[in-house]
Amino acid sequence: MLTVTYDRFGEPADVLRTAAVDSPTPGAGEVLLRMLLSPIHHHDLWTIRGTYGVRPALPSGAGSEGVAVVEALGEGVEGLAVGDRVAASAIPGAWAELVTARASSLIPLPAELPDESAAQLVAMPFSAVSLLEHLDLAPGEVLVQNAATGAVGRLVAQFARIRGIRVISLVRRGSGVEELAAQGIGDVIATDREDWQEQARSLIGEAHVAAGLDSVGGEASAQVLSLLGDGGRLVVFGAMGGSTMALPSGPIIFRNLRVEGFWGSRVSQEMSPEVRRRLLGEILSGLLSGEVTLPVAATFALDEVTAAVAATLTDGRQGKVLLRP
Numbered sequence: 001m002l003t004v005t006y007d008r009f010g011e012p013a014d015v016l017r018t019a020a021v022d023s024p025t026p027g028a029g030e031v032l033l034r035m036l037l038s039p040i041h042h043h044d045l046w047t048i049r050g051t052y053g054v055r056p057a058l059p060s061g062a063g064s065e066g067v068a069v070v071e072a073l074g075e076g077v078e079g080l081a082v083g084d085r086v087a088a089s090a091i092p093g094a095w096a097e098l099v100t101a102r103a104s105s106l107i108p109l110p111a112e113l114p115d116e117s118a119a120q121l122v123a124m125p126f127s128a129v130s131l132l133e134h135l136d137l138a139p140g141e142v143l144v145q146n147a148a149t150g151a152v153g154r155l156v157a158q159f160a161r162i163r164g165i166r167v168i169s170l171v172r173r174g175s176g177v178e179e180l181a182a183q184g185i186g187d188v189i190a191t192d193r194e195d196w197q198e199q200a201r202s203l204i205g206e207a208h209v210a211a212g213l214d215s216v217g218g219e220a221s222a223q224v225l226s227l228l229g230d231g232g233r234l235v236v237f238g239a240m241g242g243s244t245m246a247l248p249s250g251p252i253i254f255r256n257l258r259v260e261g262f263w264g265s266r267v268s269q270e271m272s273p274e275v276r277r278r279l280l281g282e283i284l285s286g287l288l289s290g291e292v293t294l295p296v297a298a299t300f301a302l303d304e305v306t307a308a309v310a311a312t313l314t315d316g317r318q319g320k321v322l323l324r325p
Contacts, residue, residue, distance in 0.1 A: 002325065003096035004305050007059040009050030013310065016048065016062060018303045024100045026074035031103050033086070037119035037299070038066030038094045039320045040312045041151075042240065053263060061093020062305075063323070067109070067118035068099075077103040085109050089122035090265075095302060097325040107280065110288065117287055120151075120294045120320055125283045127264040128155035130271070131237065132163060133279060134262060135211045139164030142204060144227045145213035146170040146220050147240060148188060149179055151294075151320060156213065157185045158292045159282070168203055170196075170223060175316060183293060191223060200227055208232075216241040222248060230255045237262040295319030 001023045006015040026032045044064055046052040070084045086106040093099050109118050147153045148169030157167045174190040189200045212224035215238030225234050225247055251257055286292030297319040300308035312321045
């Protein structure tokens, strides 16, 4: 079978290769999956660079999520059958024709959910609803976020709307406003405009901004912080623009602002099964109703992984880049 692998950390374009390897065999409690589609997430690229929170042993397979069909059952597996279509997440080596996964981690899928959405079902949507769950905002409260054209940013805006939470989204360029409008997402401000803060405060009006989400870092962190109301929380869950946050100390001190981190992987591990089921139900409900969408920018074959990574890193990309074995 074919798989995408790497034997040293570095830029994905430099270290990834597609190789033919022996097919895996499922152990007890595992299933063998035939992968249909798998997305390229930024955390996959950070893992390959060796800069993510978890560094795999090398050599390692690449990728972590996808939609698949059950090919074979390991000993003791119940509740699944060969031919079942499932969503698989947190599976090392997902960019492959065949992978093994714990049966208990798989999510059976309704027939009406397209493969393109099913491939992205867990990581980004679950991060978005987990962030909203963590913030615990009431209907009518206001949230500010940056990186709004990213996958999580788009999903936060959509799920927040369902929950009755208003989101003010910051993007780096004016074209981002149009991109989000095409997906039905409003209240978007481009920070390349000199009057962006005035625009944002006009949108906010007399409302209290209870929380801000920062996944960029650098100077962008301070942009979100500047819009928080007294006692507001800045929640940091990414650093796409820089590993150092530039935050003014005055507002944090005098306006009692809080800065806290959020790592979706850890939150997911600590989450109760009941909450997990409820949030997954919220995700499926939003996708099936059409209130939430998961666009796809392009699809590549496994042996085109270098081109797929380049497409993922292209500014203005609309949707996820997927790999098809």
